Amino acid sequence: MEPHPGYPPGRVATVLGVLKRSLEVTGLTPVMLRALQIMHRRGYVRAVNYHATPLRHGERLRTHFEFFQKHFSSVSHSDLAEFLVDGRWEKKKPGLIVSFDDGLRSNFEVAVPLLEEFGLTGWFFPPTDFVSCPVDEQADFAERHWIDVDPEAPRGERIAMTWKEIQVLADRHVVGCHTQSHCRLSDALSDDRMEHEIVDAKTTLEDGSGQSIDVFCWVGGEESSYSSRAAACIRRAGYRFSFMTNSAPILSGTDPLQLQRINVDSRWSADWVAFQVCGILDALYTRKRQLVVRTTRS
Numbered sequence: 001m002e003p004h005p006g007y008p009p010g011r012v013a014t015v016l017g018v019l020k021r022s023l024e025v026t027g028l029t030p031v032m033l034r035a036l037q038i039m040h041r042r043g044y045v046r047a048v049n050y051h052a053t054p055l056r057h058g059e060r061l062r063t064h065f066e067f068f069q070k071h072f073s074s075v076s077h078s079d080l081a082e083f084l085v086d087g088r089w090e091k092k093k094p095g096l097i098v099s100f101d102d103g104l105r106s107n108f109e110v111a112v113p114l115l116e117e118f119g120l121t122g123w124f125f126p127p128t129d130f131v132s133c134p135v136d137e138q139a140d141f142a143e144r145h146w147i148d149v150d151p152e153a154p155r156g157e158r159i160a161m162t163w164k165e166i167q168v169l170a171d172r173h174v175v176g177c178h179t180q181s182h183c184r185l186s187d188a189l190s191d192d193r194m195e196h197e198i199v200d201a202k203t204t205l206e207d208g209s210g211q212s213i214d215v216f217c218w219v220g221g222e223e224s225s226y227s228s229r230a231a232a233c234i235r236r237a238g239y240r241f242s243f244m245t246n247s248a249p250i251l252s253g254t255d256p257l258q259l260q261r262i263n264v265d266s267r268w269s270a271d272w273v274a275f276q277v278c279g280i281l282d283a284l285y286t287r288k289r290q291l292v293v294r295t296t297r298s
């Protein structure tokens with residue numbers, strides 16, 4: 001399955017686990033969030049990304065969204081545009097972009113009703129070939145293209161969203177491009193393939209969703225899955241925003257093509273999710289983030 005760039009293995013993960021438990025015991029997570037708010041007086045936006053959200057995790061997901069609603073404001077496409085262009089953040093709480101990668105059916109059926117119950121905007125990034133894939137081939141497609149599906153989902157049933165569901169999401173939430181085939185955009189790709197995965201994918205998603213698409217989301221997250229050629233292609237294709245996964249708050253001066261997210265999981269406790277967004281991981285990702293920003297900067 002897709003190696004998400006969460007925690008490094010071994011000792012670092014252990015140290016983070018201890019740190020997280022200490023924050024829980026001392027109740028420091030809300031204090032960390034308040035400190036971030038004071039540090040970024042003109043406002044900041046945090047972005048998280050989920051993958052599969054199966055029904056059996058629904059109650060967990062509800063506790064995540066309760067936490068989000070308590071500590072953050074929802075972020076629409078226009079909220080993000082105004083913040084990045086004009087530096088305006090007039091909501092009382094910081095913003096939180098709740099995003100979902102890979103166009104999974106469980107996102108539409110489980111996460112969307114909860115998002116709407118809590119008044120949150122979801123940002124959805126479906127690979128277009130996965131959505132167009134015949135139902136009986138979707139499990140194989142997911143396996144061949146590193147799409148992390150629910151291991152307990154019955155084989156043979158639909159895994160991907162339908163185009164009809166994507167049209168609903170494009171009307172009520174935000175839909176962005178995640179390439180055609182869930183392709184890591186490394187330097188090893190030919191120019192034609194790069195064009196196909198970035199430019200043609202935009203057209204396919206616009207045709208399928210019925211809306212213009214100006215948000216892109218990189219696939220993978222490892223350093224090698226970013227390249228300067230792909231970044232140039234994303235700019236040429238006319239994308240206005242692009243999302244990565246190297247944990248950092250989005251500030252008014254942030255490059256709109258280098259918006260960082262942190263991976264979260266519907267299995268996790270709300271405390272663990274709170275730990276992910278309290279700012280400590282930003283420091284852990286500094287080196288990787290600098291490398292990726294250097295590779296992809298405008």
Ligand SMILES: [Zn+2]
Binds near residue numbers: 102178219220
């Ligand atoms: Zn993905």
